[in-house]
Amino acid sequence: MNLTIHGAARQVTGSMHLLEVDQYKILIDCGLDYEKDRSIQSNEDLPFNAANIDVVVLTHAHIDHSGNLPTLVRLGFEGQILCTPPTADLTELLLLDSVNIFINKAQKSRKHRKGKFNTGAQPLYLQKHVMDTVERFITIGFNKPFRLNGNVELTFIPVGHLLGAAAAVFKVNDNGEEKTIAFTGDIGRKNYPVLNDPEPLPHVDYLVTEATYGGRNHTKGKTVEEVLVETIEKCCVKEQGRLIIPAFSIGRTQSLVYSLNKIFTSGLLPPVKVFVDSPMASMATGIFRKYHHLVNAEAQDFYNKRGDEFEFDNLTYVETLKDSRQVSNYFEPCIIISSAGMLEGGRIQDHLFYNIQNYYCTILFIGYCAKGTLGHRLLRGDPIVHIKDRDLAVYATIKQTDVLSAHGDHDDLLNNIRTQDKSRLKNVFLVHGEASSMEAFAAAVRDEGYEVTIPEKGVSYTL
Incomplete structure (x- = not known):
């Protein structure tokens, strides 16, 4: 049995791991790598022949895990893509949105290079390739063993983080010897709005785990509602300004809307107009309603007592571009939730x-911003930023909170490993984190008595 880490090696994005059992090739995730030193087009350079992959296992829908699946299909992959039912629906939404982003960027590139020989960047894939990809989805429920072939069995374990997100646990017959390996995908945190807590993984021989928050813990002491009340009261009530919250349309927006629902329906603040300006967020919310049996007990209880957790007075889902532009003409205090979370489009x-340039505006970041993105430039304090072909001075207040981060922190990740049997777990492979985070987390895992490896990209390990 061989393992090769082809993506998210010593960086956060581009998750892609190849597990080979004899001649059977299993690809775990196939995400877009959008680190600052890589162009979108560079994702086309797959490190293997797509036609040789037998099956893909998708841990969850986020684009850094799913976003390069249509490229894989376009380049010759003909197998099945296995995931949970919510992951299939959410991934389709995200991939179709990626196509629109690619096409818009290609059009802008051609516009800027008009009359030159080079016509600019081409879309990585088109809607046809997305639909070809969606046709390959085979859905599997949580905790239901599924046999891939005579030698490999797969089980999805819920890990929070996003509706449908799962760790992929493989039981392998490797030349008569039983071996087990788990890929965590992204691990959520406990008591997160809407989502269930991560479930413990079964004991395994090898573990491939994310390390996004290695060496860092989330801010303790304040709940999601307390942080939001404090921010809204200052920005919208006292200063009569507007609060803009960049939020990923899928997952983060639904948790945020539910938290605001609890705040306003409980009378913790006077009514404030809330705009959710993202058509994809509206569609994703429909998927959350479709799989309502998978949200946590608190959200289900709220629904039973007060109604839809994603609807409340003064909440408006903005659909059309015309209506979106009208939001700018709304001069009363308001909250605007819009995508994308890193400000790179939308x-x-x-x-x-x-x-x-509005002194009475606060921009509240509630998620991770990769280096090189507009969100990252604002968070590091750049006094001037480039938006829509113009350089603009930053007069708005820039704030950040991690209370709505959907990733488990250092202690959460370490506790996940502590549930494993030290006498059985042979190696822990760290992926999906910046190099400094991985080094800090690796030191902590070693202190617990486990063997740890921080893989280099493309290096194969015999297990």
Whole structure:
């Protein structure tokens, strides 16, 4: 049995891991790598022949785990893509959105290079390739063993983080010897709005785990509601301004809306208009409703007592681009939730364009921003940023909180490993984290008595 880490090696994005059992090739995740030193087109350079992959196992829908699946299909992959039912639905939404982003960027590139020989960047894939990909989805429920072939069995274990997110646990017959290996995907945190807590993994021989928050713990002491109340009260009630919250359309927005619902329906704040300006967020919320049996007990109890947790007075889901532009003409205090979370596209850029120089505007980041993104530049304090072909001075207040981070922190990740049998677990492979985070986490795992490896990209390990 061989393991090769082809993506998210010593970095966060681009998850892609190859597990080979005899001649059978299993690809775990196939995400987009959008680190600052890579172009989108560079994702086309797969480190293997796509036609040789037998099956793909997808841990969850986020684009850094799913975003390069259509490229894999376009380049010759003909097998099945296994995932949970919510992951299949959410991934389709995200991949179709990626196509629109690619096409818009290609059009802008051609516009800037008009009359030159080089016509600019081409889309990585098209809608046809997404639909070809979606046709390959085979869905499997949580905790239901599924046999891939005579030698490999797969089980999905819930890990929180996102609706449908799962760790992939493989039981392998490797030349008569039984071996087990688990890929965590992204691990959620306990008591997160809407989502269930991660379930412990079964004891395994090898563990491939994310390390996003290695060496860092989330801020303790304040709940999601307390942080939001404090921010909204200052920005929208006392200063009569507007609060803009960049949020990923899938997962983060639903948790945020539910938290705001609890705040306003409980009378913790006077009514404030809330705009959710993301068509994809509206569609994703429909998927959350479809799989309502998978949300946590608190959200289900809220639904039974007060109704839909994703609807409340003064909440408006903005659908059309025309309506989105009208939000800029709303001069009363308000909260605008819009995508994308790192500010690299979507309607959020329009809201920033019109508000970045507004002294009475607060921009609240509630998620991770990769290096090189507009969100990262704002968070590091750049006084001037480039938005929609213009350089604009930053007068708005920039804030960040990690209370809505959907990733488990250092202690959460370490506790996940502590549940493993030291006498059985032979190696822990760290992926999906910046190099400094991995080094800090590796030291902690070694202190617990486990063997740890921080893989280099493309290096194979015999297990």
